[in-house]
Amino acid sequence: MELNNMRWQGFARKNGRIGIRNKVLVIYTVECSSFVAKEITRISDNVDIECVGFSGCTDNEYAVRMLISLIRHPNVGGVLVVGLGCEYVQPEWLANIAAEEGKQHAWMFIQTEGGTKKSINKGVMIVHEMLDVLKETLRVPMSISDLVIGAECGGSDYTSGLAGNVVVGRFYDMLIEMGGTAIFEEIVEAIGLVDLLTARAANEQARDELQYTYYKALDYCKAVRQYSVSPGNFAGGLSTIEEKSMGAFAKSGSKPIEGVLKVAGNPPHEGLWLLDSTPDPHWMQFGITNPNDNEGLMDLISCGCHIVLLVTGRGNVVGSAVSPCVKITGNSITYARMKDDMDFDAGLVLSGDCTLNESAQSLARMIANVASGTLTKSEVLGHKEYFIPYKYQEKQVALPSKCTH
Amino acid sequence: MEQQMAFQINFRDNVATALTELNKGPVVLRGDSLQNVVDVKEHVLVGHKIALRDIDYDEDIIKYGIVIGRATQSIAKGKWVHLHCMRSIYDERSSHLDIVTGKPKDIKYE
Numbered sequence: 157m158e159l160n161n162m163r164w165q166g167f168a169r170k171n172g173r174i175g176i177r178n179k180v181l182v183i184y185t186v187e188c189s190s191f192v193a194k195e196i197t198r199i200s201d202n203v204d205i206e207c208v209g210f211s212g213c214t215d216n217e218y219a220v221r222m223l224i225s226l227i228r229h230p231n232v233g234g235v236l237v238v239g240l241g242c243e244y245v246q247p248e249w250l251a252n253i254a255a256e257e258g259k260q261h262a263w264m265f266i267q268t269e270g271g272t273k274k275s276i277n278k279g280v281m282i283v284h285e286m287l288d289v290l291k292e293t294l295r296v297p298m299s300i301s302d303l304v305i306g307a308e309c310g311g312s313d314y315t316s317g318l319a320g321n322v323v324v325g326r327f328y329d330m331l332i333e334m335g336g337t338a339i340f341e342e343i344v345e346a347i348g349l350v351d352l353l354t355a356r357a358a359n360e361q362a363r364d365e366l367q368y369t370y371y372k373a374l375d376y377c378k379a380v381r382q383y384s385v386s387p388g389n390f391a392g393g394l395s396t397i398e399e400k401s402m403g404a405f406a407k408s409g410s411k412p413i414e415g416v417l418k419v420a421g422n423p424p425h426e427g428l429w430l431l432d433s434t435p436d437p438h439w440m441q442f443g444i445t446n447p448n449d450n451e452g453l454m455d456l457i458s459c460g461c462h463i464v465l466l467v468t469g470r471g472n473v474v475g476s477a478v479s480p481c482v483k484i485t486g487n488s489i490t491y492a493r494m495k496d497d498m499d500f501d502a503g504l505v506l507s508g509d510c511t512l513n514e515s516a517q518s519l520a521r522m523i524a525n526v527a528s529g530t531l532t533k534s535e536v537l538g539h540k541e542y543f544i545p546y547k548y549q550e551k552q553v554a555l556p557s558k559c560t561h
Numbered sequence: 562m563e564q565q566m567a568f569q570i571n572f573r574d575n576v577a578t579a580l581t582e583l584n585k586g587p588v589v590l591r592g593d594s595l596q597n598v599v600d601v602k603e604h605v606l607v608g609h610k611i612a613l614r615d616i617d618y619d620e621d622i623i624k625y626g627i628v629i630g631r632a633t634q635s636i637a638k639g640k641w642v643h644l645h646c647m648r649s650i651y652d653e654r655s656s657h658l659d660i661v662t663g664k665p666k667d668i669k670y671e
Contacts, residue, residue, distance in 0.1 A: 314578050314608030317625070318568055347651055352627070374651070383652040390663025393578065393608030395622075395642065396649035399629035406625075506568070506580060508591075 159300055159520050160334060164528030166298035167233065170258030174298045175230035176462045176527045177204065179478065180260065180286045182236050182279065183223060183250065184209030186243035189266055193238045196279035203535065204290075205283050206477045208542045215244035218419065218547040225420035225458040227254050229478055233293055234260030234286035236279060241267030260286040300524060301335035304423065306431070306456030306464040306479075307407050308341050310449035313392035313469030315503060317403020319486030319515075320467040323502040326516035327523075328409035328428060337423050339459055340408045341431040341452060343373040344384040348398035349405055358412035358427070365416040365553040369432045376434060388470065407467060416553045420458040431459055436550045450474055451543040453481060463526055473497045475534025477542040480526050483533065484519070499533050565601070567611060569594040571626035576610040576642050578624075583611065602639035610642040622647050 166174035182205065184193035190209055197207040208226060210219040227235050227250060235254040237247035247263035254261035262282045269275040307324050309316055328338040346353055350370045357363035377383045383397040394400045414427040423429050433455040449472060453464045457479045464476060466483050471490040475481045485491050488503030500519055504510045510518075526532055565588040567577040572593050580591065583605040587598050590613075601611055610624070616636040621628045630647045633656070640646075645660040657667035 318570070318578060348629070349627070377651070381654060383649075383654070385652065385655065387658070387663035387665070390644060390655070390658055391661070393606065393610065393643070395610065395644055395647055396630040396655060397652045398627070398649060399624060402625040402627055402629065 159330070159517070159524065162524045163297050163299050164524070165295040166302070166527075167230070168294040168296045169230050171228065173230040173460070174296055174302050175232070176298070176303075176529075177231040177480070178233040178290050178293055179231055180205045180234040180236065180283050180290070181226060181232050181478070182207045182238060182283065183227075183247075185237060185239040185245035185247050185250070186213050187211040188213075188240040188243070189238045192266055192272055192275045192279065195272075195276045196236070196238070196283060199276065199280050200283050202283075202287060203531075203538075204287060206540045208477045208544070210245060210544045212245075212546055213243045214546075216546045216548075218549050219544050220245060221420040221551075222454070222458045222544050223250060224253055225422075225460070226478055227259070228257055229457065229460065231462060231478055232259065233290045234283070235262075236282050236286070237263040238275065238279065239263070239265050241265035260289055262286075298527070300331065300520070301426070303331070303462050303523070303527060304337040304339065304460050305331060305523065306339045306341070306453070306459065306461035307467065308449070308452040308456065308464070309345075309404055309407065309467040310452070311468040311470035311472050312389060312394070312400060312403060313487060314394065315486030315506065316467055316469045317400075317406055319502045319505045320469060320484050321403055321405075321407035321486070323486070323505060323512065323515045323519060324407040324465055324467055324484065325409035326512050327519045328407070329411055330516060330520055332409070332411045332426070332428055335426055337426045337429070338409070338411075339417065339423065339429045339431050339456055339461060341433055341456060342384070342404055343369050343430065343432055343434060344377060345397075345401050345404035346370060347374055347377060347383060348396075348401050352405065353413075356408075356411075356413045358414045362413055362415040364555055366413060366430065368553055368555050369416050369430070369434075372432075372437065373434050375437075392469065417459050418549055418551060418553065419455045419547075421551070422460045429459075431455060432553065435547050436554055447545055448543060450476065450541040451545060453479075454542055454544060463523055471498065473534070473537075473539065474541045475532065475537070475539025477540045480532045481534050481539075482523060482526060496537070497533050564589055566591060567599070568592045569613065570624060573623055573626045575613050575616055575620075575623050577613055579605050579607050579609050579611065582607050600639050602637065603641055605641045612636045612638050612640050612642050614638050616642075
């Protein structure tokens with residue numbers, strides 16, 4: 157079927173957005189309540205119940221904004237927030253946000269409930285009640301133009317820049333032509349490409365944002381003497397960060413970049429966006445740029461991505477909480493070796509078995525299927541990774557204020 | 562023997578990426594290439610780069626049509642292009658890595 161005509165039933169949300177999954181999130185607000193939250197999730201044993209949380213006792217603004225964005229996420233229909241009782245991050249306050257969004261909501265303090273067992277028993281009961289209510293969620297038609305898709309790469313090898321990211325880039329071009337929204341990240345993997353980046357800006361404001369964000373990342377890399385390139389990348393044939401950057405940048409496709417999103421910020425309109433997940437300067441010691449792939453996926457999901465794409469040459473097994481993760485490799489050997497984990501083989505482009513357009517179209521069909529309910533490999537296996545670190549970020553791109561007189 | 566292949570991404574590139582393990586002898590070029598075949602001069606692992614023409618000391622290394630680094634010695638056409646003969650313009654650490662494994666050698670941890 158023509159991609160343009162594909163329709164499926166999504167889950168209507170009060171804020172007007174449409175979800176592709178209808179999940180209950182069990183959220184812990186401090187490490188001390190994480191065991192109880194994870195046990196509630198494990199014992200409930202349902203694909204639509206999953207756990208996320210933040211370990212810190214301090215209410216790190218960045219981390220709390222991220223939790224709020226997950227509560228508001230269109231794939232989430234209900235929220236149970238579990239706190240210990242003495243931490244800064246307040247479960248009641250988070251549950252109230254879910255209530256404002258018209259979602260199922262509940263919260264508890266383990267200290268008040270009387271400890272581990274009582275809290276787990278109560279929690280399991282609550283999430284099952286929520287699932288029952290969620291069966292009645294209003295379904296509405298949805299098409300590709302309603303989708304927000306995120307992409308990042310990890311475990312890159314020489315195929316990522318030749319096939320994996322290139323196919324994603326071509327798919328992004330199609331998605332945007334059909335009126336959808338695409339987000340790509342990893343500004344630390346754009347080092348060396350400032351001219352290419354700014355030349356793609358949709359307007360003056362976007363150009364300023366891209367330039368500021370690029371130099372912020374470059375300053376950071378210089379300061380810590382560490383660029384986003386690792387021994388495995390070098391062993392695989394990549395010689396410099398510039399070479400890796402170009403391979404990573406390929407996943408942005410060729411459309412104009414509308415601007416820079418900050419973590420937990422929703423794209424103001426459709427089109428292509430760069431996500432800046434690097435810390436902002438004055439508290440930069442709070443968290444490094446890319447601690448791991450799941451942190452990057454969580455950043456994309458916090459911006460409202462329905463589905464996230466993880467491009468990997470060397471292979472990966474992770475999935476994600478909140479949004480399905482489609483794992484793509486440009487390396488057919490990796491695909492064959494890790495077939496239970498990898499969703500899509502873009503390596504057929506390199507072997508000459510299909511064209512770039514054919515590959516991008518088959519990826520688009522796979523994504524539409526996932527949106528309509530087909531489980532990804534990581535969903536089938538039960539992968540629900542998440543990672544929310546301490547970090548400091550401004551809410552908007554911190555452009556230097558222009559002199560007005 | 563399986564045909565040896567490499568991929569040139571952009572017409573401007575002076576390097577191509579090995580799609581198979583390469584041994585001395587002719588290599589078929591795929592992608593945006595003006596030459597069909599290049600003679601490789603040494604063993605090159607899959608995913609690594611070969612020089613498509615003679616490259617001078619301090620000349621730009623070009624892949625994807627953009628500068629990805631600079632030659633730290635002259636490189637003959639058909640030779641392996643990697644950490645031993647090129648460097649990043651930004652990342653000084655990558656000039657201190659083991660050329661085969663990519664492992665860091667610039668910090669003595671103990």
